[in-house]
Amino acid sequence: MNTQINLKLPQGVFNNAKKYAKSKGYANLQEFIREILREKLFEEKIQNISGTYTYKASENALAKNWLKKEEDEAWAHLQ
Numbered sequence: 770m771n772t773q774i775n776l777k778l779p780q781g782v783f784n785n786a787k788k789y790a791k792s793k794g795y796a797n798l799q800e801f802i803r804e805i806l807r808e809k810l811f812e813e814k815i816q817n818i819s820g821t822y823t824y825k826a827s828e829n830a831l832a833k834n835w836l837k838k839e840e841d842e843a844w845a846h847l848q
Contacts, residue, residue, distance in 0.1 A: 776802075 778786070783798075790801035 786801065787798050790798050793801070795801040795804070
């Protein structure tokens with residue numbers, strides 16, 4: 770099911786958005802606006818997923834050196 774909305778924009782914003790959409794290869798302004806909405810609605814979820822993967826990938830690498838004497842000496846000045 771699709772729902773139609775009406776959106777009022779200042780003429781300058783409308784013109785610039787149309788130019789931008791065309792320059793980036795969007796078929797029309799509607800397609801561009803849909804893409805912006807998708808990015809904003811799902812951006813946080815994507816960032817959380819990528820952050821989790823980064824954490825998991827780096828955990829093993831960090832663990833190798835974590836308990837070494839040299840590591841303790843390097844952080845000693847903070848205690």
